[in-house]
Amino acid sequence: MNASAEPAYLKIKNELLNRIRQGELRPGDKIDHEEVMAKQFSCARATVHRAIRELAEEGFVERKRRAGTRVASAGTRSTRVTIPLVRQEIEARGASYRFKMLEQIKAVPTGMASAALGLDPKASALFLKSIHFADDTPFQLEERWINLDMVPQAADASFETINPNEWLVQTSPYSEAEHFFSAENADKEQSDLLGLNTGDALFVIERRTHLNGNAITYARLMHPGANYRMAAKNFSFSTKN
Amino acid sequence: MNASAEPAYLKIKNELLNRIRQGELRPGDKIDHEEVMAKQFSCARATVHRAIRELAEEGFVERKRRAGTRVASAGTRSTRVTIPLVRQEIEARGASYRFKMLEQIKAVPTGMASAALGLDPKASALFLKSIHFADDTPFQLEERWINLDMVPQAADASFETINPNEWLVQTSPYSEAEHFFSAENADKEQSDLLGLNTGDALFVIERRTHLNGNAITYARLMHPGANYRMAAKNFSFSTKN
DNA sequence: CAGTGGTCTAGACCACGCT
DNA sequence: GCGTGGTCTAGACCACTGG
Numbered sequence: 001m002n003a004s005a006e007p008a009y010l011k012i013k014n015e016l017l018n019r020i021r022q023g024e025l026r027p028g029d030k031i032d033h034e035e036v037m038a039k040q041f042s043c044a045r046a047t048v049h050r051a052i053r054e055l056a057e058e059g060f061v062e063r064k065r066r067a068g069t070r071v072a073s074a075g076t077r078s079t080r081v082t083i084p085l086v087r088q089e090i091e092a093r094g095a096s097y098r099f100k101m102l103e104q105i106k107a108v109p110t111g112m113a114s115a116a117l118g119l120d121p122k123a124s125a126l127f128l129k130s131i132h133f134a135d136d137t138p139f140q141l142e143e144r145w146i147n148l149d150m151v152p153q154a155a156d157a158s159f160e161t162i163n164p165n166e167w168l169v170q171t172s173p174y175s176e177a178e179h180f181f182s183a184e185n186a187d188k189e190q191s192d193l194l195g196l197n198t199g200d201a202l203f204v205i206e207r208r209t210h211l212n213g214n215a216i217t218y219a220r221l222m223h224p225g226a227n228y229r230m231a232a233k234n235f236s237f238s239t240k241n
Numbered sequence: 242m243n244a245s246a247e248p249a250y251l252k253i254k255n256e257l258l259n260r261i262r263q264g265e266l267r268p269g270d271k272i273d274h275e276e277v278m279a280k281q282f283s284c285a286r287a288t289v290h291r292a293i294r295e296l297a298e299e300g301f302v303e304r305k306r307r308a309g310t311r312v313a314s315a316g317t318r319s320t321r322v323t324i325p326l327v328r329q330e331i332e333a334r335g336a337s338y339r340f341k342m343l344e345q346i347k348a349v350p351t352g353m354a355s356a357a358l359g360l361d362p363k364a365s366a367l368f369l370k371s372i373h374f375a376d377d378t379p380f381q382l383e384e385r386w387i388n389l390d391m392v393p394q395a396a397d398a399s400f401e402t403i404n405p406n407e408w409l410v411q412t413s414p415y416s417e418a419e420h421f422f423s424a425e426n427a428d429k430e431q432s433d434l435l436g437l438n439t440g441d442a443l444f445v446i447e448r449r450t451h452l453n454g455n456a457i458t459y460a461r462l463m464h465p466g467a468n469y470r471m472a473a474k475n476f477s478f479s480t481k482n
Numbered sequence: 483c484a485g486t487g488g489t490c491t492a493g494a495c496c497a498c499g500c501t
Numbered sequence: 502g503c504g505t506g507g508t509c510t511a512g513a514c515c516a517c518t519g520g
Contacts, residue, residue, distance in 0.1 A: 047508085
């Protein structure tokens with residue numbers, strides 16, 4: 001808690017954050033240039049730069065070359081979420097992990113999956129359905145499409161001992177990932193597999209990965225809503241990290 | 242797409258990312274020290290530092306002083322999500338925003354709210370219930386507790402023209418925010434207010450903010466699952482930002 | 483075209499925490 | 502203790518873009 005223990009770039013960051021929060025700096029206001037602030041805080045421009053860059057990454061300010069830095073429209077908070085591997089998540093709860101493949105076929109994707117993969121409408125891909133257990137209680141139902149153009153080895157892969165996600169992580173690099181979170185009501189099949197009642201809320205994570213613009217995989221990870229909660233902590237200031 | 246246009250720190254980052262993804266560097270492996278890598282890449286240590294720092298922030302590697310930098314256990318992806326203000330979210334959809342206060346009373350919090358606020362079990366707080374509309378269609382049901390010890394002005398505030406969240410953002414700074422995402426089935430009251438059927442899936446965002454260890458507010462933001470989807474994009478490499 | 487942010491260098495000192 | 506990462510400086514050049 002020693003004041004001098006706090007790095008200079010955090011002091012600057014917090015100082016600006018306070019001014020923004022207390023309304024001294026309002027959305028749309030321009031803040032001082034890096035060079036000016038460096039003089040104000042008696043430090044190097046690089047130090048100021050880091051402070052403001054982090055504020056920009058966190059959505060508090062918007063930067064444009066030549067135009068300067070402005071306070072972003074209020075209230076847009078961004079936070080970091082971690083999407084863990086099922087196995088790790090289950091083992092972290094002190095349960096034993098087990099999974100079971102339910103389906104593994106080549107098929108032509110339809111609807112959401114088709115759109116997500118962005119393949120030729122007639123092209124087929126690998127479809128995998130599996131369920132993940134925590135101590136023999138269903139924890140996650142996984143439906144996954146894999147683009148065989150990008151990952152041809154998947155066609156002959158066996159998912160006896162390693163689950164599709166972990167196999168994919170080890171096999172195929174990706175350049176871009178998208179995640180979507182949503183809530184749905186379980187249909188008959190989903191609820192049967194997850195040991196729920198039809199209509200029970202599901203917490204759904206969708207993941208889509210690409211490599212250089214080509215889809216690698218699209219997955220839907222469905223969890224019983226009753227025992228799933230995704231957490232995100234965000235220290236806005238006065239802390240490291 | 243010009244290769245030379247890519248900053249050096251990103252080249253280093255992507256190079257390491259590729260090695261990790263292709264299994265050349267496996268979880269637990271130690272990677273070269275900053276100084277060594279600076280020589281390998283013929284650049285300053287600060288440049289290497291930035292590359293590795295970002296990898297650490299994104300969860301790909303773990304750093305410890307003296308012990309060095311190691312590849313994190315595979316697959317732990319972290320991504321940034323933005324939690325927008327309701328009003329902005331609704332207006333971004335091209336709809337007009339309107340909200341209505343349903344309840345505004347001083348009461349003793351119970352259950353989750355009590356735990357979240359961490360107040361004296363007998364202490365009362367301000368409870369607010371409101372609903373937010375997109376073009377007269379219910380979009381979000383909000384239940385919020387405000388700690389009056391920290392924000393005494395809330396007791397006399399009127400939420401006729403400004404909604405509780407926006408009022409709070411303008412009024413009270415905070416140092417720490419936590420968010421939780423989950424899926425629940427709507428009960429009778431919730432479904433009536435949101436224009437749904439009982440049992441329909443809700444996408445719930447819980448937000449808790451603190452200032453120096455003292456709770457400011459705890460809010461539950463409930464959305465009809467059928468038309469709510471929270472998105473997170475994450476460019477792992479080969480892109481800026 | 484000129485001002486702003488974005489990146490980079492070649493040093494330096496310090497704090498932490500393995501060994 | 503000592504090696505590692507964490508931070509910082511005082512410069513520099515460049516890229517973008519708004520005026």
